[in-house]
Amino acid sequence: MDLKQAYLSFGVVSMANMSESEGSLPLIAVTAAVGAIVLLFTLLCSVFRKDKPKEEIESEQDKKTANAGSEKNNSNKKVKPATKTAKKPAHISFSHTWLSCTLKGHSSRIVSLDFSPNGKYLITASEDRALMLWSVKEFRQKEHKYIRGNVEFDSATHVAFSPDSRALVASLANENAVRIFRLGKKDDGSHNVTISGALDFPSKHKLDIIGVGISSSGKWIMTCSSDTTILIWDLKGEVLATIDTHQVNNSCGKVSPCGRFVASSGFTSDVKVWEVVFDKSGSFSSVKRAFELKGHSAGVYDFDFNNDSRRMASVSKDNTWKVWDTDVRYDMGQDPKLLYSGKVSYPGPALIALSPDGRTVAVGVDTSIAFWDAANEHQDQVLENVHAESMSCLKFDIGGRYLVCSGGKHVQVLHNVTGYKATIADLEEKLRTASGPGMKDRLKQQVSEAKEALENILLSSKDSPK
Structure with missing residues (x-):
């Protein structure tokens, strides 16, 4: 375009000179001459462009792009040229005789899940800012419907059902606080369930919340952060007690199914358990140390209770898992008893789940799950490549029939075959x-x-x- 403008300027100047020196030439002739020159130049450019090979044009464009990238990254000479890599699949086709179904619906990674105490529902929370409610009775059916609830202006990081199965406690990613969600019915008279936010607690934790729970009595709520802090709340959002775990940092915090205990694990090699005490009138009294699980030689990744809290299981960085007898007189100074221990099949951060009857231990590492018969102390089965991504959650349902695990955007529902075998052997x-x-x-x-x-x-x- 600069050359065209030059020709135009030249034409205009020439026209002006001709007008001054040769006033006898008609103005229309001068204009026609200039127009002819411009038209001829345009045609020549067009022909030249068409004759140029397409590959050469694309090569010039690629060079321009490369030069732009080079100028942008010239301060870092170690930058490697971009290479095309295959994207990691969002889901793998896992098939096994123990697999009951795969739950699909979330569009981002699932970060937490929980079963309702009445055994009817499973709730899942994802980074897609959605809560999804699934029916347990549909686990063995072809279709798996869900009810979706949105977490407004935030996303849930951990969820736990209330004892009446009508509400949820969820920690929030951005606010780093707690929100109560209600499960209700639509006003149109249908039986469809709705999930809606009801109450936000004030933000009290300095670091991220890594665990939430609510007691089976419904009297208190627990939140555990990644520092050494555990808070005990009433149902209105008032802090009843603050616990310092003295574990350098917390890796896991849970409430026992019996509703009496709150426990934590972290950098240290023990699991610490406290009792939340209420007086005879139903008022909060205190939080006192109950007992500790001592026996690992490194920090504890995860732990779990059975349904009556008489058994606990833990998994550690020392590549062992352990089952403990916690039915002891801790008020008289008795310590939990180690019942049995096993080796973790694969190294790395691990999850552990103890079945409600205490007969089955499931240990998950990365994308694999090892099932152990806790009663007979032997490994029953190892399922590999259950997910395309590392597992985020591992949990038995209330009846001990299923083990659910989340990895990426999906949930795998597995039959607790090990539990059935252990039950038969026991009977x-x-x-x-x-x-x-x-x-x-x-x-x-x-x-x-x-x-x-x-x-x-x-x-x-x-x-x-x-």
Whole structure:
């Protein structure tokens, strides 16, 4: 365009000179001459452009792009040229006879999940700012519907059901605080459930919240942060007590299913447990140290309770997991007893889940899960490549029938086959030592029902689509 403008300018100047020196030339002739020159130049440029090879044009464009990138990164000579790499799949096709179903719906990584105490629902929280409610009875069906609730202006990092299964406690990523969500029914008279925010607690933690829970009595809520702080709240958002765990930093914080204890693990090699005490009138009294799990030689990644809190399981950086008898008189100075221990199949940060009856231990590392028969102290099965991404959650349902694990955007629902086997073995052992005929008949019936249930699970899992 600069050259064109030069020609135009030249034409205009020439026209002016001609007008001054040769006033006899008609103005229209001069204008036509200038126009002819411009038109000829334009045609020549067009022809030259068409004759130029397409590859040469693209090469020039690539050079310009490369030069621009070079100028932008000239301060860092170690920058490597961009190379095309295959994207990591968002989901892998995992197939196993123990797999009941795969729950799909979230568009981002799932960060937390929990089962309702009534055993009907599973709630999942994701970085996509959504809460999704799933029906447990649909785990063995072809379709898996969900009810979605949005976390306004934030996203949930941890979730826990209230004891009446009508509310949720969730920690928020941006606010680093707690929000209470209510499960209600729509005003149109349908049975559809809605999930809506009801109350926000004040922000009290200095560092990120890494765990939330609510007691089975419904009287208090626990939040645990990544420093050494645990807060005990009432249901209105008032802090009842502050606990300093003295563990350098916290890695896990949970409330026991019995509703009496709050526990934490962290950099130190122990798990510390406190009792939250209320007086006879129902008013908060104090938080006092109950007991500690001592036996690991390195920091504890994760721990879990069984349904009555008489058993606990822990997994550590020392590549071991342990099951403990916590049914002790801790008020009399008794310490928990180590029942058995096992080796972690793979190195790295680990998750652990203890079945409600205490018979099954599941240890998850990266994308693999090892199932252990806790009663007979042997590894039953290792499932590999369960997810395309590292697992974020591992949990048994209230009845101990399923183990659910989240990795990436999906949840895998697995049958607790190890638990069924352990139950059958336990019943058969009791049958051998039973004395009365009535007791033997009942045990025989229970063994028969357990075997039939296990057989049905394995047969249906082979044929059912995921």
